[in-house]
Amino acid sequence: MTSSRRIIIGFSSSGDDASSSFVKLTCPICTRRVLEKKNKDVCCGKTWTIERKNAYEYIDLEISRNANSFREAKLSGTSLFETPIVSNAYERGWRDSFAWAGFPGKEKEFDVAMRFVKENTNQRQQQNQKQQLGEVVLDVSCGSGLFARKFVDSKAFARVVASDFSENMLIEASQFAREENIDATAITFVRADVGRLPFETGSVDVVHAGAALHCWPSPTQAVAEISRVLKPGGTFVASTFLDPSANLNNDDLTKPFSDFFRDAKIGTGGAFNRFWTEQELKDLCQMVGLEDFKRERERQYILFAVKKNSVRCEDDDEVEECDIVLSMDD
Numbered sequence: 001m002t003s004s005r006r007i008i009i010g011f012s013s014s015g016d017d018a019s020s021s022f023v024k025l026t027c028p029i030c031t032r033r034v035l036e037k038k039n040k041d042v043c044c045g046k047t048w049t050i051e052r053k054n055a056y057e058y059i060d061l062e063i064s065r066n067a068n069s070f071r072e073a074k075l076s077g078t079s080l081f082e083t084p085i086v087s088n089a090y091e092r093g094w095r096d097s098f099a100w101a102g103f104p105g106k107e108k109e110f111d112v113a114m115r116f117v118k119e120n121t122n123q124r125q126q127q128n129q130k131q132q133l134g135e136v137v138l139d140v141s142c143g144s145g146l147f148a149r150k151f152v153d154s155k156a157f158a159r160v161v162a163s164d165f166s167e168n169m170l171i172e173a174s175q176f177a178r179e180e181n182i183d184a185t186a187i188t189f190v191r192a193d194v195g196r197l198p199f200e201t202g203s204v205d206v207v208h209a210g211a212a213l214h215c216w217p218s219p220t221q222a223v224a225e226i227s228r229v230l231k232p233g234g235t236f237v238a239s240t241f242l243d244p245s246a247n248l249n250n251d252d253l254t255k256p257f258s259d260f261f262r263d264a265k266i267g268t269g270g271a272f273n274r275f276w277t278e279q280e281l282k283d284l285c286q287m288v289g290l291e292d293f294k295r296e297r298e299r300q301y302i303l304f305a306v307k308k309n310s311v312r313c314e315d316d317d318e319v320e321e322c323d324i325v326l327s328m329d330d
């Protein structure tokens with residue numbers, strides 16, 4: 001016998017309203033809120049510090065920070081970006097070299113990313129907020145902070161969070177921000193693992209990942225984390241590399257080649273963990289509740305945007321208080 005059963009999952013924005021303009025950081029171990037001043041009543045207090053080195057500052061919320069011997073197994077691509085040499089070179093030519101794959105240049109890439117975000121941000125939300133596109137944009141794997149600085153300049157968000165696993169990249173990002181006199185009150189640097197994001201569930205309006213997805217050790221875990229931290233209706237926008245068969249511009253025809261490239265780990269230029277097909281990226285997003293896939297692509301470059309399932313309510317004014325209703329057969 002099959003009957004329909006409704007399961008109600010409450011979904012409301014937690015935390016006090018007064019701090020809603022600020023980033024809701026959580027401890028990567030106990031997952032409770034951490035505040036700007038260490039407060040053990042809120043969090044276990046064991047895992048995070050505010051690091052000050054070379055006159056820059058970032059909040060370290062990466063759990064292996066104090067481990068002497070343990071290191072997560074990583075492929076060469078990821079580790080490369082933790083070296084001072086590559087961190088230093090990244091914005092001084094390295095990033096522009098992606099033009100070989102079809103990357104259109106940072107200005108154009110940023111413009112398209114912003115256009116996708118605007119298209120996804122509903123008009124009502126825009127009217128109700130002081131900021132054009134939301135309170136918090138999170139730039140994961142921010143590298144030298146190229147796009148994080150552009151988000152600050154856009155003034156479309158109250159707060160920009162620039163996060164990376166690599167300490168050396170955060171040093172670069174912080175130095176660039178200083179050199180360009182970026183408003184320090186508008187940006188927060190956080191060291192974090194993209195597979196274990198230290199942000200409260202449903203607290204971020206937009207997550208951006210520029211040329212990063214192909215470097216992550218576990219894209220499934222990372223994109224699931226991104227989906228978790230996004231507000232309902234929030235946007236994930238990312239650029240990455242398609243596999244070499246994309247140059248033929250016929251995905252159906254070239255699927256066997258793509259399967260071969262993926263299984264043989266060929267075509268990733270040695271520096272990266274993997275390249276993609278468009279359909280794989282769609283699947284990856286859909287698997288973790290990110291929908292309405294839209295993209296621009298050119299040769300091996302793709303920039304795509306997806307939206308977190310938004311809660312449909314009869315009264316739009318109460319969208320934050322609304323419940324998600326699932327139907328389940330038993």
Ligand SMILES: [Zn+2]
Pocket residue numbers: 027028029030031032043044045046047
């Ligand atoms: Zn804790």
